[in-house]
Amino acid sequence: MKDRVRSILLSLGVDDVGVASVDDYRSPASPPVGALFPGARSLIVMTFRELSACDSPSPQLAMNARLDLMAFSRSVCYQAARFVEADLGARVMTIPVSYPMDVGDPRKAGIAEISLRHAAVAARLGAFGLHNLVVHPRLGTRVLFTALLTDLELASDPPVAEHPCTGCGLCVQACPTGALDQPGKTDRLKCLDCSQPYGARASMAFWSRFGEASPAEQKAMLRSPEYLRLYQAGFIGQQYVCFRCLAACPVGVVAGGPGASTT
Ligand code: B12
Ligand code: SF4
Numbered sequence: 001m002k003d004r005v006r007s008i009l010l011s012l013g014v015d016d017v018g019v020a021s022v023d024d025y026r027s028p029a030s031p032p033v034g035a036l037f038p039g040a041r042s043l044i045v046m047t048f049r050e051l052s053a054c055d056s057p058s059p060q061l062a063m064n065a066r067l068d069l070m071a072f073s074r075s076v077c078y079q080a081a082r083f084v085e086a087d088l089g090a091r092v093m094t095i096p097v098s099y100p101m102d103v104g105d106p107r108k109a110g111i112a113e114i115s116l117r118h119a120a121v122a123a124r125l126g127a128f129g130l131h132n133l134v135v136h137p138r139l140g141t142r143v144l145f146t147a148l149l150t151d152l153e154l155a156s157d158p159p160v161a162e163h164p165c166t167g168c169g170l171c172v173q174a175c176p177t178g179a180l181d182q183p184g185k186t187d188r189l190k191c192l193d194c195s196q197p198y199g200a201r202a203s204m205a206f207w208s209r210f211g212e213a214s215p216a217e218q219k220a221m222l223r224s225p226e227y228l229r230l231y232q233a234g235f236i237g238q239q240y241v242c243f244r245c246l247a248a249c250p251v252g253v254v255a256g257g258p259g260a261s262t263t
């Protein structure tokens with residue numbers, strides 16, 4: 001059964017697939033799986049390789065590749081879910097790359113329904129590196145994850161042979177805001193302000209200043225680069241302008257090509 005699921009997912013374009021029994025998924029900050037899907041037994045975790053556009057000095061091109069990957073992985077995840085329901089007769093829920101999240105509840109700030117890093121570790125697709133991201137032994141850290149939560153009973157995959165993070169520290173040094181300086185913890189707000197500068201916090205700051213400005217100042221504010229960037233984010237959705245911890249990790253990256261190519 002597991003081999004059949006794996007081979008269908010690989011044929012859809014997933015770069016690697018791992019399976020975890022729900023009992024092996026341990027993410028202390030996340031909600032219990034049973035509260036999301038009573039009767040869930042397994043997580044099928046999909047790995048998608050980032051393009052080398054994450055090396056680009058152009059945030060627009062780097063983000064465009066991320067949007068491509070998010071659209072592709074969403075489509076593949078949905079197709080995989082339909083296969084599991086229709087062909088295997090199981091119940092299934094799809095886990096998104098990031099959004100939607102419960103952004104209105106301050107107790108859940110930065111916490112998704114399922115932590116895909118913990119799911120990937122449970123599915124033996126890699127291990128946490130010094131940058132608190134998961135490093136895949138072959139594809140490195142330039143990967144995103146999605147997952148299916150299902151009531152199919154599947155055993156966890158065997159563990160990865162070696163810890164893929166060498167401890168070189170390049171990822172921590174690459175972070176422009178020191179968000180990774182404390183081992184095992186990402187400073188969420190430092191990272192957010194740097195990597196997603198057109199998100200909710202920036203929007204709130206803009207509109208607070210707008211409310212207190214004179215009519216002439218308001219007119220100027222609506223023609224400012226700051227407003228135009230927030231406006232674009234409003235219809236594109238969240239935009240990352242920093243990929244440095246992810247791009248700095250040498251694991252799985254072959255030097256010497258036009259940009260970096262992965263094995
Ligand atoms: C919210 C969120 C964020 C928040 C972080 C909030 C947080 N503390 O997790 C912010 C905006 C800061 C963020 C930033 C980034 N994110 Co983000 N994010 C998410 C999201 C949507 C939810 C994460 C979550 O639920 N966290 C809550 C719980 C799990 O966190 P936690 O228990 O506190 O665990 C943390 C620590 O305790 C530590 N940790 C836990 N156990 C262990 C064990 C060891 C040994 C170590 C060393 C550390 C460690 O690592 C965790 C990270 O802080 C996930 C998608 C998802 N559904 O999982 C993507 C996700 C984690 N993000 C991802 C990425 C790529 C990024 C960025 C590079 C941005 C970008 N340009 O893409 C940066 C990297 C920041 C970094 N180096 O940590 C990827 C990671 C892929 C990978 N290879 O691991 C994910 C999985 C998206 C995806 N679908 O692939 N993200
Ligand atoms: S995404 Fe950028 S700001 Fe956030 S932790 Fe990584 S390097 Fe630092």
Ligand code: SF4
Nearest residue numbers: 129165166169171249
């Ligand atoms: S850059 Fe070095 S320390 Fe950071 S995750 Fe990769 S191998 Fe580990």
